[in-house]
Amino acid sequence: MTAAEILAVAAFAEGRHAQAFPSFGSERTGAPVVSYCRIDDAPIRTREPVMAPDALIVQDVTLVHQVDLFAGLSHDGYVLINTSRRFTELGFEDHFVDFDQERLLTCPATEIALEHVGRPMPNAALLGGFAAFTGQITLDAIQQAIRDRFSGVVGERNAAAAKAAFEFVTNAKEEFLHASTN
Amino acid sequence: MEIPFAITLDVGSSRSNHTGSWRVERPVYVDRLPPCNDACPAGENIQGWLYYAESGNYRRAWEKLVEENPMPAIMGRICFHPCETACNRVQVDEAVGINAVERFLGDLAIEKRWSLPIPGSDTGKRVLVVGAGPAGLSAAYHLRRLGHQVKLVDSASQLGGMMRYGIPAYRLPRSVLDAEIARIVAQGVEVELNHVVHDVERERIDGKFDAVFLAVGAQLGKRVNIPAGDSSRVIDAVTFLHQVAEDDPPLLGRRVVVYGGGDTAFDAARTARRLGATDAVIVYRRNREHMGASGDELEQALGEGVTVRWLSTVNRFEGEKMVLEKMALNAEGFPEPTGEFEELDADALVLALGQDTDLSLLNRAPGINITNGVVSVESSMMAAPSGIFAGGDAVPADRTATVAVGHGKRAAHGIDDFVMGNDRSPKVRHGLATFDRLNTWYYADAPRQRRPELERIRRQSTFDEVIGGLNEDNALFEARRCLSCGNCFECDNCFGVCPDNAVRKLGTGERYEFDYDFCKGCGICVTECPCGAIEMVPEKI
């Protein structure tokens, strides 16, 4: 929920309408959790869960085979997965055959978090990566929302993690373009 | 505040709901006759004067007391206090020390020189009182209160009768006796001493008396025929005590035998000890259970070295040898001779076998009826229609000073009715306040206060008073031990325990009243009244 909330706050900061909400349930630490974020230029009225996401952020890759993660995902949708492995090493290329390959990406968010925050909390890094990945939101907005949520040192460290991930993803995109043009 | 309908209500509005209509029985306050008052021969309102003593208002208490009995300091010493025998408190712990408090009040009054109530306005009637013992003095006092002129005559040289000539000083100090008698005389009583009345009728007519009260007492010591040698000293107790009282004691020697078992016997024996007798022996034909004297008297006598030979009679008295015969009680408890004899060394024999009255002065009086040596009287103490009344030891009754005082009072009222021509309707007596009507839970445990006693050595040698008095503290304590049987003493219980607030408290001395608008008749007040001064009566429906 934290990630969706920070993303919504960041979007709000950029003057857009946003709506973040969890897959309402009895959340226990470690249990599979889905949360949603809508971003729009117009007021958001609907209260239905997001049935067809434009983007999907996976915090825990081990859940991939438990839940039908990719249901409703359109073929031009973005997928950002938290792992140090490459997307092609995850063993579900078949599912993404007809997808826009440059919108499928992985990012070692947990490692970045351990490096900058000192704890395995990948939210900030994933949001930084998402900013670089989709361009739907600026790194500044993300960092500001992070600082609103976590005060002081913790806020700064998470902001740094977001920045690091932003850079990582930017490079990864360039590498991909480089590779595809060759 | 403007309150919402029905769910919110103005306080106290339930007073419009008169729950008294639920009642089938109603409580009512009553007054009942306390057993002490009931038992007092002098007709004292004991609870009445204790009520004031409880609050430390001793003046008021004394005034209440002397309405009935003008000699509390004397009675507080010599009365056998049947009030204490009757006292309900006996069933809780010990009787209230009424006698001690009475004496305390009497002594305090003497000390403070309190005076008796002013005599009533003169009725112009004249009354002759013959005999200045307790009956005569009591009569004189009450007659003066009723406004009659009183002439008090006595054959002796001083007033007091048996109180002076029969009761030793160690039981009744003369100063006390004199003080209380003087106070009565000061009421305007004409006194003539050393005057022997030979013919009452004559004196009544000559003196133009409207009535006469005879209180001549029983002055003649009974004699029995005991073989005795000429040299043997034999004397009757009355004479003996009379002589002692007049500071002219007879010489009895060191070994004195007193024959008899009544108080007089003990008075004689204890007096003999004080006069120097080394042996003072009481010979009594029955045993301790049957003796006439009080237990206190016996204890005090033994404490002073007097000895007692129970179940013995004096057979004969020769020289210094006295022969006693042992007795045995038969089934009915009467002593019978056993034929066993024993000797006893003795210098004198004092006979304390009772007294007789000398009624020769009545020989010419018409309408007098004398039986068994005493004068018959009506309840008003009237002995003859010509206006002769009699009381004290001269009439059939217990021969005690307190009874005599009561006679004096009753006779005074009888005489008043006679001379004034009243037709007094007999007073209605309240029902008795019996123990079962009390709720003794509410009475705190309070041990009886003891009066100090004179140490033995002084009792054996002097005529100092043996029994001391209470001090103000323990007198107050003792007074407050009174249970106030049958009469409200404002403990507030009924006011407090009513679940319906249906008792009104009217202020100190005013007691309480029921608010029958709200009293539901539960009866808690009756059950929780300590002194039984409330009872339930059926409602008329």
Add this chain to the structure above:
Amino acid sequence: MTNQPVHFYQVGSFAVGNRLLRDDQRTVQSNTDRANSIDSGHRACQGCGEALGARYALDAAMRSCDGQIVAVNATGCLEVFSTPYPETSWRIPWLHSLFGNAPAVATGVAAAMRVKGREDVRVVAQAGDGGTVDIGFGCLSGMFERNDDVLFICYDNEGYMNTGVQRSAATPPAARTATTDVVGPEPGNVFGQGKDLPRLAMAHDIPYVATATVADLHDLEHKVERAMELRGARYLHVLVPCPLGWGSASNETIHLARLAKETGLFPVFEAEHGVVTNATQIRRRVPVQDYLSLQRRYAHLFGAHPRPDVVARIQSIADANIARYGLLDDSDQEVSV
């Protein structure tokens, strides 16, 4: 009578008052200016112990805080007989909400007074035994645990008398009610059940817990005054005989309360912060049958088929109380039966 050192012998400390006593030695009830918190005209039965207990306790409370009191009342006899529209017998601000919530409502009143800076207004909550030990116990325990500034008074008549004498957790063993066997081999309430609420209250370590009866006014008023001196949660458990429910004569109400204490069946004591600080000694000990035989709810123990064995079990409960609270000097532990 440790509470009121009155050196007065005619009626001593056991009567309501006395013309000879100083005002400060008399009970509140002896004064004509008492508050009469619950006034005449209420519809309690003849000889109602609860009506008496409520006036005793609240009048004493009123005196100890200059009348600055708000009372909360649970549903029950007291509430029904005191406030049937259009009349109320109360002379103090009084609120009735429900059967089981008096402690919580009182908590709310106390909170309101605190937030308004009116700590001078003291809050008293009252209920019968049903509203206290049964349906109200959850709220009561919560109020204790939070140590809310409320004096809670339980008027214990040992059953649901308002609804027609049914069993409560305060109904004593062998006592017959409409919901315990009224016939058969073992009529009456069963042994070993029920709640000892004073001890449960003590288990909360609240500042003050005390028991009293309507038979000892000085003691009861002393305990109310002590409770009012303290702040926080305080509990007073008052035994109030019920002529209707106990099958006793209406004039015996106070006498029965006294016997309950003198037998040892109802120990009278005080405790602060969970520790017993004072137990009122038995003054004139009596065997339990003297108490039981005055009540028709125990008639089955005495009639044609007497049950000395059951009476003995009840006596052993009294003996246990006497031992637990030290209600007698060891000298006279024996009952004179």
Add this chain to the structure above:
Amino acid sequence: MLRQIEGSRAIAETVALCRPEVVCAYPISPQTHIIEAIGAMVKAGTLAPCEFINVESEFAAMSVAIGASAAGARAYTATASQGLLYMIEAVYNAAGLGLPIVMTLANRAIGAPINIWNDHSDAMAVRDAGWIQLFAETNQEAADLHVQAFRLAEELSVPVMVCMDGFILTHAVERVDILDQATVDLLLPPYEPRQVLDPADPVSIGAMVGPEAFEEVRYLAHLRQLDALERIPVIAKQFAEVTGRASGGLVSSYRTEDAQTIIVALGSVLGTIKDAVDMRRDLGERVGVVGITSFRPFPGDAVREALRPATQIVVLEKAFSVGFGGVLSTDVAMSLQGEQHVLRNVVAGLGGRAITRRSLEELIATAVRGELPVLTFLDLDHEAVDRERTRMAGTRRSGPSAENLLRDRGTVGVSTSRSDS
């Protein structure tokens, strides 16, 4: 001030602006975030003077509020679902005593089977308690309604329940304009109790009222609710004048002018319905929406007015009276007496079942075609129901239906419990 904020937080901050003096609550999902936030403000001293009391049950929570309110304090609490049912005796009592308590109800289903998700069964269960019940469509409206609720409650001495959908609103982070203190103070004067426990002016509150007056007491309560029908629009109007924002009122209409079919609903689902309506309008279907903000008192006249244009009324509600059907639809039917509408009833979103725009669009299409049955259960899994009924017909001991259905679905039963947060 405009904030991106969780619904519960927005409510907590707005309630704090209303200067409650006594707040008490017992935790139950999904109400917890509201009282946690208020508790924190009291502890931090930013909400003062205020007594925050942790009670041992919802029954105690409402009871504490009753005591506080009767003693003249502004009292607030919040609950949901089982909690509301656990306090229901006190809920009725607060209304009966006319105590202006405000309570947030984070609407949630009622078990068994235990279910922590949103529907309106809890609000409907206390429909007749004598409380005013206002339903919020958005978190903005929920926040605004609390200010109006205190004003309304204290004007009329009637308790007010602000209903907002559990999780869907309470846990949603969205745009809310939080009022400032000066504005709230302007809208909400200090509490002047109609009756109060005061030693200086004692009264007995809560008398026993017999047959001779009980009906009158109840009728007076009814009249006070009718007064509320007058006051609610006035208060909403004042609110709009001061804040420049329309919130509250009795009913709200969306695209109903010229509409032949109007959907009537309560709460947050109105947003999704509006989206669906827009889509159908684009296809030329003449549909509109009427939201009912004041469910109790029920604004019969306003509803009739709002629905007059249409020929068909579809009442969609997140609760139903088992064995009969809709609750809201019954009230709507009563207020449409004499009118010639076709009335349809749809039960949807029970126990948190998502109400999707797609399902709504199909529903509307069916309705417009005139093919909607009188009573419809939206997105009901008929196969599962039929299988269970066959199983029940077959064996006496077929076991609990809920578990059976889950087993059929292969769904892993989520461990839930009432007290979780």
